[in-house]
Amino acid sequence: MRFDWRRAAAVARKEWFHIRRDPFTLALALVLPLVMVVVYGVAIDFNIKGVSLAVSDSDASQASRRLVDTFDSSAYFRILPAASPAQAVEDVVAERAKAALIIPPDFEKDLSAGRGARAQLLLDGADNATVAPVSQYAATIQTMASERIAGVDLTPPYTLRTRFLFNPELNSRWFVIPGLTVVIMAILSIFLTAMTVAREWENGSMELLLSTPVEPLEIIAGKAAPYAVLGAVALSFVYLIARLGFGVPFAGHLWVFALGCAIFLLTYLAQGLLISVTTRQQTIAMQLSMLTGMLPSNLLSGFVFPIASMPKFFWFFTMLLPARWFMVIARRTFLEGSSLLQLRVPFAALSASCVVMVALATRSFRRSLE
Amino acid sequence: MSAEPAVEARGLSVRYGDFTAVDRVSFSVARGEIFGFLGANGAGKTTTIRVLCGLLPPTEGAVRVAGRSYADGERAIKEKVGYMSQKFTLYNDLTIGENLDFIASLRKLEPSYYARRRDELMELISFKKGLGEKVGALSGGTKQQVSLAAALLHDPEVVFLDEPTAGVTPAGRDRFWKLIRRVAGSGKTVFVTTHYMDEAEQCGRIALMRSGKLVAMDSPAGLKKSVFPEPVFEFDPLGTLSFAALAAFESHQAFSFFEPYGPRFHAAAAGPEAWARWRPELEKTFRIREIAPSLEDVFIRVVESAA
Numbered sequence: 001m002r003f004d005w006r007r008a009a010a011v012a013r014k015e016w017f018h019i020r021r022d023p024f025t026l027a028l029a030l031v032l033p034l035v036m037v038v039v040y041g042v043a044i045d046f047n048i049k050g051v052s053l054a055v056s057d058s059d060a061s062q063a064s065r066r067l068v069d070t071f072d073s074s075a076y077f078r079i080l081p082a083a084s085p086a087q088a089v090e091d092v093v094a095e096r097a098k099a100a101l102i103i104p105p106d107f108e109k110d111l112s113a114g115r116g117a118r119a120q121l122l123l124d125g126a127d128n129a130t131v132a133p134v135s136q137y138a139a140t141i142q143t144m145a146s147e148r149i150a151g152v153d154l155t156p157p158y159t160l161r162t163r164f165l166f167n168p169e170l171n172s173r174w175f176v177i178p179g180l181t182v183v184i185m186a187i188l189s190i191f192l193t194a195m196t197v198a199r200e201w202e203n204g205s206m207e208l209l210l211s212t213p214v215e216p217l218e219i220i221a222g223k224a225a226p227y228a229v230l231g232a233v234a235l236s237f238v239y240l241i242a243r244l245g246f247g248v249p250f251a252g253h254l255w256v257f258a259l260g261c262a263i264f265l266l267t268y269l270a271q272g273l274l275i276s277v278t279t280r281q282q283t284i285a286m287q288l289s290m291l292t293g294m295l296p297s298n299l300l301s302g303f304v305f306p307i308a309s310m311p312k313f314f315w316f317f318t319m320l321l322p323a324r325w326f327m328v329i330a331r332r333t334f335l336e337g338s339s340l341l342q343l344r345v346p347f348a349a350l351s352a353s354c355v356v357m358v359a360l361a362t363r364s365f366r367r368s369l370e
Numbered sequence: 371m372s373a374e375p376a377v378e379a380r381g382l383s384v385r386y387g388d389f390t391a392v393d394r395v396s397f398s399v400a401r402g403e404i405f406g407f408l409g410a411n412g413a414g415k416t417t418t419i420r421v422l423c424g425l426l427p428p429t430e431g432a433v434r435v436a437g438r439s440y441a442d443g444e445r446a447i448k449e450k451v452g453y454m455s456q457k458f459t460l461y462n463d464l465t466i467g468e469n470l471d472f473i474a475s476l477r478k479l480e481p482s483y484y485a486r487r488r489d490e491l492m493e494l495i496s497f498k499k500g501l502g503e504k505v506g507a508l509s510g511g512t513k514q515q516v517s518l519a520a521a522l523l524h525d526p527e528v529v530f531l532d533e534p535t536a537g538v539t540p541a542g543r544d545r546f547w548k549l550i551r552r553v554a555g556s557g558k559t560v561f562v563t564t565h566y567m568d569e570a571e572q573c574g575r576i577a578l579m580r581s582g583k584l585v586a587m588d589s590p591a592g593l594k595k596s597v598f599p600e601p602v603f604e605f606d607p608l609g610t611l612s613f614a615a616l617a618a619f620e621s622h623q624a625f626s627f628f629e630p631y632g633p634r635f636h637a638a639a640a641g642p643e644a645w646a647r648w649r650p651e652l653e654k655t656f657r658i659r660e661i662a663p664s665l666e667d668v669f670i671r672v673v674e675s676a677a
Contacts, residue, residue, distance in 0.1 A: 010475030014464065021463045204457025208520075210425055211453035212476040213445040 003221075007214050011222025015196065019226055025192060029230045030237070033184045037241045040176050048133045049076055054091035054100040056082040061108035063149045067119065070145040071101065076137045092122055098130055099123050099138075111149065166251070166335040174249070177242040178334035179303045181235060182264070182327045183294075188234055189265050190293030192227045193272030194285040197365075201280040216366050224269045231265050242334075251337030259340070260329035260350065267322045267354040268293060270361040277365045297323035322357075325350040374437060376401045376528050376559035377422060381431035384417050391417040393582040394431065399561060399575075401527075404554045406573030407563040410673055414582040415563045416456065419530050422561070424448040436527040449477075452521035452529040456536065458513055460505050466516055467501030470523060477524045484523070491519040495549060511542025518549060522558075529553065531562040535569065547572055567665040576665075580673050594663045597671055598638055600626060601645075602663040605635040605656040615655075624648035629670055636667050 019025050053071060057064050071077045080097050082088035088100040100122040110117040121138055123131050167174045200206040209219060242248040250257075272289060279285045299305060300314065301323035307315060318324040325346040332338040340347065375398035384392040392414040399405040409415050420426040422433055424447030427440050436450035460469045474484040492501075495515040505513060514534055521529055531550070535543040547569060554560045562573065570576055570590065577587040586593060611619075619635075620628050624645060627638035635656075639645035652658065 004478070006478065007476055010472055013475075014461070014468070014472045017464050017468055018461070203459070203461070204455060205459045205461060207425075207453070207455040207457070208459035208473070209476070211423055211448060211451075211455070211521075212473065213448050213478075214476045 003215060003217055008218040008222040008225070011209075011214070011219055012225040015223050015226045018196075019230065025195075025230075028191065029188055029234050032187065033234045033238045034241070036180060036184055037177065037238055037245070040180050041173055041241075041246050048130055050078045051076060051099060051130065051134055051137075052080050052097040053077040054080045054082045054088040054097035055103075056085045056088040056100070057103045058085065058105045059103050059107035063108040063111050063117075064103045064119075066149050067103065067107075067145045068101070070141050070148060074137065074141055076134075076141075089122065092124055098127065099134055173246050174335060175331070176303075177238075177246055177248050178330045179301075179327055181238050181242075181261070181330050182301060182323055183297050183303055184238055185231055185235060185261065185265060185326075186268055186297035186323055187294050189227060189231050189268035190272040190275070190289045191286070192230065193224060193269050194275040194279075194289040194293075195282055196223050196227070197273060197276035198280055198282045198285040202282055210369060216369055217362065220273060220362060220365060224266075224273070227269060228265055231269075232261075235261055248334065250334055252333035253337075253339070256338075256340050256343065257330065257333040260326055260333070260343075260347065263347075263350050263354050264322055264326040264329075267350070267357045270354070270357040274357065274361040274364055277361065277368050280368075296321050300324065301327045303327060319349070320353070322350055322353040325353070375399055375434075376403070376436060377405070377561060378434040379418070379422070379431065380433075382418065382421060382428050382433055383430040384414075384421060384426065385429045390582050392421070392428075395579075395582075395584045396431075397577055397584060397587055399528075399559055401559055402554055402557050403574045404550060404560045404562065404572065406570045406576040407561065407579070408565075408570055408576055408669060408673070409563075409579035413579040413673070415579055416532055418579070419453075419532050419561070419563065422447075422528075423451050423453040423530050425453075449524070450527050452524070452526035454514075454517050454521040454529070454531045454534055456532045458510075458517060460513065460517055460520060462506030463504065465502050465504050466497075466499075466508075469505055469516070470501070470520060473520050473523055479524060487523060487525065488519075491522055494522075494552065495519055509542070511538045511545065514538055514542070514546055515549065518546070518553075522553065526558070528559040528561060531560065533563050533565065535564065535566065543569065567669065570665050570669075578669070578672050586668075586672050590665055593668050594665065597668045598627075598663040600638045600641075601660055602627075602636060602638045602667065603658050604631070604661045605637055605652075605658055607634070607656055609655075611655070622648070624652065627667070627671055629667065631664070631666070636661070636663065638663070638667075 019029075055068055055071075057068060068079065072079045077099075080091060082091055082100070085102045088097075088102055091097040092100045100120075102120040102122065104118065104120075107117045107119060121135075123134055125131055197206075200209065239250075243250060271293065275285050275288045275292070279288060296318075297303070300307075300310075300318050300321055302318070303323075307318050307324065310318070328346040329343055329350070332343060377397075377399040379398070380396050382392055382395045383390065395414075395418060407415050407418070417426065421428050422435050424435070424438075424440070424445070432439060433447075435447050438446040438450050440447070460466075461472075464472070470488055474488075479487070488501075495518065497512070497515070497519075499508075505516065508516065518529075518531070518534065521531075535546050538546065543566065550560050550562065551572070562569075564570055573590065575587065575589050576593060578585050578593075586597065588596060619625075622628065624640055624647075625637045626640045627636070629636050649658070
């Protein structure tokens with residue numbers, strides 16, 4: 001088979017004309033990354049601060065005030081005074097507060113008598129997303145409050161000093177935005193290519209292409225090229241917003257990240273093509289790209305739900321997903337500065353899925369033309 | 371060289387699994403001929419054309435188009451033929467110029483040759499608007515003319531037109547056929563499928579396909595003669611006919627063929643004796659006059675009623 005660059009370039013040029021005149025494609029490629037970065041970066045903040053805490057202090061003693069002050073000064077909680085324990089509970093039920101702290105009347109007396117004073121912390125268990133961090137904060141605050149109330153330094157026999165590597169402040173944006181590059185690229189590449197070949201079949205223009213001496217591989221290369229460029233542009237866009245807009249650090253080598261992007265993009269372009277070739281209809285192609293591209297890259301890549309906590313089946317299943325491996329590459333190059341050698345496993349897995357997908361797509365495309 | 375037919379098919383068959391789309395078809399088309407290809411939908415016309423255009427290698431048999439065959443390589447035939455498929459195949463969101471540029475680059479035409487050829491073809495189709503016009507903004511008839519120009523861009527020896535005038539206005543169809551004649555006049559072979567009988571009349575020869583088989587092939591006049599050896603009459607009803615009466619006539623033993631034709635009917639006599647016996651009776655209901663069969667009669671008898 002003879003591959004002719006000029007014919008492939010002609011296909012690419014024609015495809016570029018389509019893109020330029022189709023506001024939907026351009027919007028999808030340029031606006032979608034922007035919207036997603038802003039939504040995930042600004043609106044969705046996985047760090048919880050200023051949790052409203054309804055406080056009913058029936059003791060009103062020095063000790064109880066110290067306890068409340070410790071919560072108040074932590075910045076994680078916002079105090080909402082309640083007249084009675086019932087009122088505090090009512091605040092949680094009515095969604096005015098996320099948690100309630102109830103201090104009984106004999107708090108200080110029990111404390112000084114050495115009977116072991118008790119206070120109660122009520123959390124809204126229906127809101128799974130806040131319970132875990134809030135109870136964690138509360139535990140830390142309890143230790144601090146104990147020291148303050150007792151007025152002594154309760155030094156334990158040993159200390160466990162926790163330090164967070166790579167993301168010292170546990171800033172969730174640092175974690176989310178690199179992962180977002182994966183989701184955005186997955187959506188763009190798979191959607192756009194899935195539509196492009198299906199459109200040729202639907203219009204009947206595939207016949208026109210085939211009646212000329214153009215080769216299948218020239219069509220594929222020509223069609224993929226402009227979308228690859230578009231994907232790269234969108235990605236640079238996300239990268240710049242991440243670095244400049246949100247101050248996400250980039251610790252690794254840009255070329256390692258770029259290499260990962262290129263392999264991932266190629267894999268998903270091929271997957272889009274495969275969808276396009278098999279469905280030949282734009283609407284079905286669209287739905288299939290959602291199902292096989294967008295959903296897994298969102299839900300099963302480790303972007304939102306940690307893979308380590310998935311049931312065994314999914315834990316193995318995600319191994320087949322290029323998005324899972326690219327997610328590792330994106331996060332580790334951004335935050336940990338991992339080298340290609342350190343990332344050899346995800347790179348090998350991603351490359352393997354790329355080879356398989358490209359082979360499948362070209363084979364099914366050739367078959368469909370016969 | 372010029373004695374060789376432009377298109378030749380010998381024992382051509384195409385099968386998809388158990389389904390035989392084209393069944394041992396043989397014919398040849400001379401250079402400069404307008405060859406009409408008729409048949410009901412699904413008769414195998416498009417499949418045959420796809421084979422002849424180099425898009426689909428035949429399961430059996432051999433084709434030779436413009437001196438090339440499948441044995442000469444994948445692209446051999448494609449380089450020599452132009453193909454305009456059933457659906458409109460240019461890109462609506464591109465301009466005429468961009469569409470033509472694209473096809474020219476796929477066929478790797480010399481830029482100077484392409485520019486000259488493009489102007490020539492725009493003149494041929496008397497296209498007055500600029501090349502910057504978006505294809506989507508053109509009328510159906512004009513689109514088809516531009517499609518034809520696109521198919522002729524590389525100066526093919528044979529051009530295949532698959533239902534080129536479907537959905538085009540009568541005036542548009544007329545203009546398109548003037549073009550077809552001009553193209554054939556310049557020495558090109560035109561291979562055309564159509565469902566319009568007035569268009570079929572304009573072909574030098576017609577081939578009729580039914581269920582993948584070639585069932586008749588001749589000039590329009592020749593076909594009429596061979597398909598209707600018996601005399602054909604036009605029946606003009608003197609009054610209104612009930613459905614029951616009509617049904618009785620349709621299966622009447624006097625006729626070997628009885629089909630509605632507008633408000634009238636076309637009928638062929640079953641035999642001279644039967645015809646002589648029944649004619650006086652029939653003249654009570656119809657005004658009868660002998661006519662030459664139309665191509666539509668031929669089509670119905672060969673392609674549809676014999677099925």
